Amino acid sequence: MLLATIGCASAPAAGAVRPDAAATFFDEAKAICNRDAGTLWGHTLCGPMLVVDPMDRSVVANRADGDGVLKKTGDAFVGVLPSSVLLANTAVEWSGIRWSEILWPLPDDAAKRHVMIAHELFHRIQPDLHMVLRDGDNRHLDTLDGRYLLQLEWRALAKALSASSDSERKAAVADALLFRSERYRLFPDAAAGEGSLEANEGVAEYTGVKLGLETPQARVNYAIGDLSAFVNAPTFVRSFAYATGPAYGLLLDRADPQWLQKLGSGQRFDQMLGTAMKLPPPAFATLQAREKIYDDGALHASEVKRQQAKAAHLAALKAKLVDGPVLILPLQHSNYQFNPQTLQPLGDLGMVYPTMRLTDEWGALEVESDALVNQAKHVATVSVAGIDSSKRKGDGWNLTLNQGWTVAQGVRKGDWVVRKTAEAGH
Numbered sequence: 001m002l003l004a005t006i007g008c009a010s011a012p013a014a015g016a017v018r019p020d021a022a023a024t025f026f027d028e029a030k031a032i033c034n035r036d037a038g039t040l041w042g043h044t045l046c047g048p049m050l051v052v053d054p055m056d057r058s059v060v061a062n063r064a065d066g067d068g069v070l071k072k073t074g075d076a077f078v079g080v081l082p083s084s085v086l087l088a089n090t091a092v093e094w095s096g097i098r099w100s101e102i103l104w105p106l107p108d109d110a111a112k113r114h115v116m117i118a119h120e121l122f123h124r125i126q127p128d129l130h131m132v133l134r135d136g137d138n139r140h141l142d143t144l145d146g147r148y149l150l151q152l153e154w155r156a157l158a159k160a161l162s163a164s165s166d167s168e169r170k171a172a173v174a175d176a177l178l179f180r181s182e183r184y185r186l187f188p189d190a191a192a193g194e195g196s197l198e199a200n201e202g203v204a205e206y207t208g209v210k211l212g213l214e215t216p217q218a219r220v221n222y223a224i225g226d227l228s229a230f231v232n233a234p235t236f237v238r239s240f241a242y243a244t245g246p247a248y249g250l251l252l253d254r255a256d257p258q259w260l261q262k263l264g265s266g267q268r269f270d271q272m273l274g275t276a277m278k279l280p281p282p283a284f285a286t287l288q289a290r291e292k293i294y295d296d297g298a299l300h301a302s303e304v305k306r307q308q309a310k311a312a313h314l315a316a317l318k319a320k321l322v323d324g325p326v327l328i329l330p331l332q333h334s335n336y337q338f339n340p341q342t343l344q345p346l347g348d349l350g351m352v353y354p355t356m357r358l359t360d361e362w363g364a365l366e367v368e369s370d371a372l373v374n375q376a377k378h379v380a381t382v383s384v385a386g387i388d389s390s391k392r393k394g395d396g397w398n399l400t401l402n403q404g405w406t407v408a409q410g411v412r413k414g415d416w417v418v419r420k421t422a423e424a425g426h
């Protein structure tokens with residue numbers, strides 16, 4: 001089960017978390033909560049928080065944990081998280097408490113930091129709102145057409161957010177929905193996948209922008225910035241909702257102030273916005289003409305070039321993680337830590353994680369150079385290139401096994417597989 005992902009903060013620096021700095025972040029979170037006073041969701045966002053250094057697992061909390069692991073130091077509680085706790089910007093269950101967990105260091109930019117804090121505070125209360133949702137399969141957003149139409153949609157949304165009149169805003173929103181509808185026409189499963197992730201991370205990021213920033217203009221500026229910033233993400237498969245969530249949410253705030261109450265209906269952002277603005281069905285016959293408003297040809301040309309380079313890269317990944325000898329790890333009760341901006345779909349073969357931390361019953365796998373996760377087959381694989389005699393270390397990965405597990409020869413020549421010790425002798 002996918003529990004969490006790393007967000008978009010800068011790379012962590014070495015060193016333990018400073019309690020005084022963490023206390024400042026806790027004060028900022030409290031100010032955000034108090035400013036909202038439970039208005040947006042009918043539920044306070046205030047609650048238990050952890051600031052964790054992923055380099056050494058040192059942690060500073062704003063309250064005591066349930067089992068007394070953390071020790072009080074001034075107004076904070078400090079300690080070290082056990083290896084069983086996932087490290088990510090997310091919500092975690094640990095020591096009898098559900099926490100908002102944020103990785104150290106937080107962004108220096110106050111706006112980014114406050115949006116991140118409010119985003120993670122929302123994830124903690126999602127179960128109370130009955131909004132714990134799946135992320136969806138959005139591999140189509142790594143195809144030429146999927147990427148291109150998404151970026152056209154982003155450009156139209158940015159135009160809608162900056163519009164100076166209702167008519168200009170309505171025309172831009174209609175364009176955004178046209179590009180999205182064309183994507184759904186080309187990829188029939190896309191609507192469900194995108195809607196699922198937007199209802200999870202998209203709503204969380206909207207909450208971050210809505211509550212983390214104090215003025216309407218600051219929120220609009222941030223949302224427009226996201227629509228351009230995420231263009232540089234290596235892949236849109238999971239990161240796209242961080243851009244679309246605030247954009248659609250702020251447009252819905254204007255068009256239908258009661259839209260949050262309709263989230264439980266299963267309607268997507270685009271459906272709610274189209275209804276609220278009384279837009280007619282998309283006119284696919286106008287697609288080519290509307291496309292030219294947002295792209296003079298340069299965007300499509302760059303995406304074609306990217307696709308050509310991607311084909312070569314995918315062939316290399318397939319040779320490394322599928323065709324070549326691999327270490328196979330079973331997936332039963334897995335937790336993941338990864339960067340959502342780097343994921344690489346490999347078609348029906350699964351998803352490539354350039355870096356990740358994967359844990360399961362057998363132990364933990366630390367990856368710095370590509371792992372393939374095939375959810376359908378419940379396995380993960382890494383290349384055995386450079387594997388050492390212990391079979392627990394290879395080029396770009398390290399494996400830590402729990403007691404009762406071992407590495408044995410696989411069915412295919414050259415492969416290895418992680419198995420329970422009792423099975424290794426058969």
